[in-house]
Amino acid sequence: MRRLIGVATCACLALSACAHHEPPPAPVAPPVAHAVSAGEPVAAALPSWQDSAARAAILKFIAEVTQTGSAQYVPPEARIAVFDNDGTLWSEQPLPFQVIFMIDRLKAVAPQHPEWRRNPIYRALMAHDMATLAKNEKATLQLLEVANSGMTTEEYDETIRDWLASAKHPQLNRPYTELVYQPQLELLQILRANGFTVWIVSGGTTEFMRVFADKVYGVAPENVVGTEEKLKFEMRDGKAVLVREPGLDFWNDGANKPLGIFRAIGRRPILAFGNSDGDREMLEYTTGGAGPSLGLLLNHDDAAREFAYGRQPGSMSLDKAWDEAPRRGWYIVSMKQDWKTVFPASAVR
Amino acid sequence: MRRLIGVATCACLALSACAHHEPPPAPVAPPVAHAVSAGEPVAAALPSWQDSAARAAILKFIAEVTQTGSAQYVPPEARIAVFDNDGTLWSEQPLPFQVIFMIDRLKAVAPQHPEWRRNPIYRALMAHDMATLAKNEKATLQLLEVANSGMTTEEYDETIRDWLASAKHPQLNRPYTELVYQPQLELLQILRANGFTVWIVSGGTTEFMRVFADKVYGVAPENVVGTEEKLKFEMRDGKAVLVREPGLDFWNDGANKPLGIFRAIGRRPILAFGNSDGDREMLEYTTGGAGPSLGLLLNHDDAAREFAYGRQPGSMSLDKAWDEAPRRGWYIVSMKQDWKTVFPASAVR
Numbered sequence: 001m002r003r004l005i006g007v008a009t010c011a012c013l014a015l016s017a018c019a020h021h022e023p024p025p026a027p028v029a030p031p032v033a034h035a036v037s038a039g040e041p042v043a044a045a046l047p048s049w050q051d052s053a054a055r056a057a058i059l060k061f062i063a064e065v066t067q068t069g070s071a072q073y074v075p076p077e078a079r080i081a082v083f084d085n086d087g088t089l090w091s092e093q094p095l096p097f098q099v100i101f102m103i104d105r106l107k108a109v110a111p112q113h114p115e116w117r118r119n120p121i122y123r124a125l126m127a128h129d130m131a132t133l134a135k136n137e138k139a140t141l142q143l144l145e146v147a148n149s150g151m152t153t154e155e156y157d158e159t160i161r162d163w164l165a166s167a168k169h170p171q172l173n174r175p176y177t178e179l180v181y182q183p184q185l186e187l188l189q190i191l192r193a194n195g196f197t198v199w200i201v202s203g204g205t206t207e208f209m210r211v212f213a214d215k216v217y218g219v220a221p222e223n224v225v226g227t228e229e230k231l232k233f234e235m236r237d238g239k240a241v242l243v244r245e246p247g248l249d250f251w252n253d254g255a256n257k258p259l260g261i262f263r264a265i266g267r268r269p270i271l272a273f274g275n276s277d278g279d280r281e282m283l284e285y286t287t288g289g290a291g292p293s294l295g296l297l298l299n300h301d302d303a304a305r306e307f308a309y310g311r312q313p314g315s316m317s318l319d320k321a322w323d324e325a326p327r328r329g330w331y332i333v334s335m336k337q338d339w340k341t342v343f344p345a346s347a348v349r
Numbered sequence: 350m351r352r353l354i355g356v357a358t359c360a361c362l363a364l365s366a367c368a369h370h371e372p373p374p375a376p377v378a379p380p381v382a383h384a385v386s387a388g389e390p391v392a393a394a395l396p397s398w399q400d401s402a403a404r405a406a407i408l409k410f411i412a413e414v415t416q417t418g419s420a421q422y423v424p425p426e427a428r429i430a431v432f433d434n435d436g437t438l439w440s441e442q443p444l445p446f447q448v449i450f451m452i453d454r455l456k457a458v459a460p461q462h463p464e465w466r467r468n469p470i471y472r473a474l475m476a477h478d479m480a481t482l483a484k485n486e487k488a489t490l491q492l493l494e495v496a497n498s499g500m501t502t503e504e505y506d507e508t509i510r511d512w513l514a515s516a517k518h519p520q521l522n523r524p525y526t527e528l529v530y531q532p533q534l535e536l537l538q539i540l541r542a543n544g545f546t547v548w549i550v551s552g553g554t555t556e557f558m559r560v561f562a563d564k565v566y567g568v569a570p571e572n573v574v575g576t577e578e579k580l581k582f583e584m585r586d587g588k589a590v591l592v593r594e595p596g597l598d599f600w601n602d603g604a605n606k607p608l609g610i611f612r613a614i615g616r617r618p619i620l621a622f623g624n625s626d627g628d629r630e631m632l633e634y635t636t637g638g639a640g641p642s643l644g645l646l647l648n649h650d651d652a653a654r655e656f657a658y659g660r661q662p663g664s665m666s667l668d669k670a671w672d673e674a675p676r677r678g679w680y681i682v683s684m685k686q687d688w689k690t691v692f693p694a695s696a697v698r
Contacts, residue, residue: 077569153611210615220426221615222571228612233604233630240630240637242611250598255582262502262591263577264613266559266570281582281589288589 045190048183052338054331061294062194072292074270076195081271082261085202085209087316088275088298090180093307097176098208101163106147145246152241160211177216182344188217201225201261203253203278225264227252253278258285280321287328295330297321302336394539397532401687403680410643411543421641425544429618431610434551434558436624436665437647439529442656446525447557450512455496494595501590502556509560526565531693537566550574550610552602552627574613576601602627607634629670636677644679646670651684654691
C-alpha cells in the first residue's frame with residue numbers, strides 16, 4: 001500500500017486520461033458453479049474465459065487435486081487459493097481505489113481541519129499539483145493517514161460502506177464494486193465448488209477490503225489478508241473499541257506476502273493469482289511446496305476494455321515476475337486475449 | 350509471551366514443587382456434541398461441569414443466540430467464540446509449556462554453540478540459577494529466541510511435533526497435550542454443534558499452538574491467533590521458505606488481544622473465555638458489542654487436582670479482571686467447584 005500510494009499518487013492523481021471507456025459489455029450468463037473432475041467435459045466451465053492455455057491449466061489442476069486416489073490429490077483443508085485484489089480481482093487504475101477513497105475522505109473532513117489550509121501538501125492535493133506531491137511522497141501519505149484516523153474501526157467501516165455505495169470510477173463510470181473481473185468471479189466460484197478456500201492476500205488494507213469482499217467476492221472477513229494499519233484499544237464512553245491511528249503495522253506486499261499468508265492461514269497455498277511484482281514472492285511461496293501447485297499472473301494489456309500497463313515501469317509493473325514465469329511454470333493470463341469479457345454485465349448481486 | 354517468559358522464568362524455572370499430583374481421574378464418557386435449544390432438556394450437556402451458575406449461563410446463552418426469531422438471535426457467521434490457551438484450555442504451570450519447549454530446544458542445540466559455554470545466561474539456565482536469570486530477564490529471553498531461530502518454519506514445526514510426542518509434564522507426569530481440560534473440550538464441542546466458530550486467541554505463538562490445536566482442540570490452523578515471531582522470506586536451495594528470526598513482531602496479550610482478534614477475524618466475538626488479566630481486554634471487547642455476549646474467566650483454585658494460583662500476584666494472575674467481572678456480568682468458573690473432572694481420562698484422540 002505504501003509503495004502503491006506513493007508512486008501512484010504522483011503519477012495519476014489527476015484521475016485523467018489513462019484509458020478509453022469500455023463499451024457496455026454484452027450480457028453474460030451468471031457464472032455456474034461447476035465441479036470439475038478428470039475426464040469430465042469442461043466446456044461449460046469458466047464461460048468468460050477463452051479456450052486458452054491458462055484456462056486449460058486451471059481446469060486440469062482442479063481436476064487433478066480433487067481426484068481421490070490420484071498422486072496429485074490434495075485434501076480439501078489444504079486446497080488454499082490466494083488472490084491478490086488490486087489489479088487481480090478488480091481494477092487499480094488510475095489509482096488503487098482505496099487511495100481514491102482516502103483522498104475523498106480527506107476532502108470530507110477538511111472543513112474540520114482549517115489548519116490544513118496552510119499545509120503545502122493539502123494545497124497540492126486540492127490543486128492536483130503533481131510536481132509538489134511527487135517531491136513529497138512521504139508527507140502526502142502521512143496527511144492521508146491522518147485524515148483517515150482518529151475514528152473507531154466501526155465508524156470507519158461505515159464510511160467505507162457509504163463511499164462504495166455512491167462513488168463511481170472517473171473514466172469507467174461504474175461503482176467501484178462493479179469493476180471486479182467477471183472471469184475471476186467465475187474462477188472463485190469454480191474453486192469453491194471444488195472444495196477450495198479462497199483467500200484474498202493483497203496490499204490494500206484488510207479493513208478496507210473486508211467491507212465489500214464478502215458481498216462482491218464471497219470471501220468472508222476472516223479470509224482477507226491485507227496491510228494492517230495501526231490500531232489502539234480504547235474504552236470510549238464505557239465501550240471497548242479499536243481506534244485507528246496514523247501509520248502502518250504491517251505492509252502486505254512483496255516478500256511480506258508469504259509472511260501474511262503464514263500468519264493468517266498457516267498452510268502453504270496451492271494456487272496463487274497475482275498481477276504485479278508485488279505478487280512475485282507469493283507465487284514463489286505457493287509454487288515452492290512439495291505437492292501440486294499453480295501460479296497465475298494477470299497481464300493488463302487491454303487498453304480498449306480496461307487499461308494497458310502491465311509491462312510498463314512503475315509500482316504496479318509486471319516485470320521481474322514476468323521474467324521468472326517461464327522458469328517456474330507460471331501462466332500469464334492476457335486480459336486482451338484470454339478473457340471474453342472483463343466486467344460483469346450488471347451490478348454484482 | 351514476553352511477559353510470561355520473563356516473570357515465569359524467574360519464578361519457576363526449577364520446575365519443582367508447585368502442586369500435588371492429581372490422582373488418576375475417574376473415566377468420563379466422551380463428550381457428546383449436543384445442539385441446545387431454548388426449553389430443551391440440557392441435563393446431558395457439558396457432563397464434566399457441575400450444575401453451576403456458569404454452566405447454566407453458558408447453556409442459556411447458546412440456546413438464546415441460536416433461537417431463530419428471538420431478539421437475541423445471532424446468525425452462525427457471527428457466532429465467534431474466542432478462547433485463551435495457556436491456563437484456559439490447558440495448564441500453564443510451572444511454566445507455559447512453550448517456554449519449557451524453548452528451553453529444551455536450547456539444550457538440544459547447545460552442542461552446536463560452544464560459544465554459549467562462556468555465556469553467563471546459558472550457564473545460569475543450565476544451573477537453574479534463578480537469581481542470575483531474575484536479574485537478566487531480557488537477556489534470558491534473547492538467548493531462548495536465538496536458540497529457537499535460524500531454521501525454516503517447516504523444520505521448526507517438526508521439532509515441536511517431536512517434542513509434544515515425547516515430553517512429559519514434570520509433576521503431572523502426562524504428555525502436555527493430555528493436560529487439556531476435559532470440561533473445555535466439551536464446551537468447544539457444544540459450541541461447534543451450535544454453529545459457533547471457535548478461535549484460540551492466546552499469548553503463545555501462533556506457530557507453536559497450530560502444531561497441536563487441530564488434533565487436540567479441533568481448531569484449524571487458520572483459527573489460531575497468537576504472538577507473532579519475526580520471520581523472513583528466503584530462497585533456500587531454490588525453494589521459497591520462511592526462516593525464523595529472533596524477536597517478536599506482535600505480542601498477543603492484554604490490550605493487544607482485541608487487535609489480534611480484529612486483524613484475524615474481523616468481527617467482534619460474542620463469547621470469550623480467559624483466565625488472567627492478560628485476557629481482560631479481550632473480554633471487554635467481546636462483551637462490549639451491541640448484541641448478546643458472554644464473558645468467562647477460569648479461576649485456578651484447585652491445588653489438589655491442578656494448581657492454585659489464580660488470585661496470587663504475578664504475570665498469570667486473575668486480579669484486575671476479577672475485580673471487573675461483577676460489573677460487566679462475567680462469570681468466574683472455579684476449577685475446584687465447577688468442574689467434576691479436570692483432565693481427560695485418557696489420551697486425547
